[in-house]
Amino acid sequence: MKKLKIILLLLPVIFVGLQFTNPPRTNPPVVNDLAATNPPPAEITALLRAACYDCHSHETKWPLYSRIAPSSWLVVGDVNEGREHLNFSDWPTDADAAAKKLDRINEVLGYKEMPPTKYTLLHPEARLTEAQFKKLLDWSDTAGAPKK
Numbered sequence: 810m811k812k813l814k815i816i817l818l819l820l821p822v823i824f825v826g827l828q829f830t831n832p833p834r835t836n837p838p839v840v841n842d843l844a845a846t847n848p849p850p851a852e853i854t855a856l857l858r859a860a861c862y863d864c865h866s867h868e869t870k871w872p873l874y875s876r877i878a879p880s881s882w883l884v885v886g887d888v889n890e891g892r893e894h895l896n897f898s899d900w901p902t903d904a905d906a907a908a909k910k911l912d913r914i915n916e917v918l919g920y921k922e923m924p925p926t927k928y929t930l931l932h933p934e935a936r937l938t939e940a941q942f943k944k945l946l947d948w949s950d951t952a953g954a955p956k957k
């Protein structure tokens with residue numbers, strides 16, 4: 810019984826201590842937003858902003874649980890990794906590089922890998938309907954094609 814009491818007393822202390830390990834949440838300046846070079850239709854921009862920008866841009870809306878360890882480690886880690894792979898705030902100015910990104914977007918949307926389920930569980934506004942998936946697929950299919 811005594812051991813249990815000690816553990817219960819220590820838990821809040823550990824929790825407070827963990828808060829010193831919160832990783833930094835950054836939102837660096839936007840370098841070159843997708844809309845500056847490859848402006849998609851307004852509807853597509855809105856879908857990307859609702860479903861992708863939290864992890865693939867410098868305009869992350871950090872939720873409360875991203876400020877509290879241990880969930881902060883997971884959220885900040887996902888955003889940093891997401892930005893490394895695809896960053897709508899640092900969109901390639903080179904047409905070939907941009908086309909490659911669009912290909913990858915098309916691929917993950919085709920498999921419905923993105924937005925990740927762990928994210929849409931907590932962000933219902935980021936859930937995409939079949940029709941919205943289709944719109945994003947059509948856009949990413951044609952936006953990267955060379956202009957005729």
Ligand code: HEC
Nearest residue numbers: 860861863864887890891894895913914917923924925928
């Ligand atoms: C919860 C954060 C999160 C959200 C929201 C999110 N992604 Fe991702 N995305 C990641 C992470 C992390 C990776 C890298 C690891 C992986 O591939 O799973 C990634 C990888 C990718 C890649 C692969 C890039 C490459 O070529 O390596 C693409 C493309 C992508 N995401 C597109 C999207 C699109 C489009 C949306 C919105 C419909 C979206 N993501 C929403 C976190 C996210």
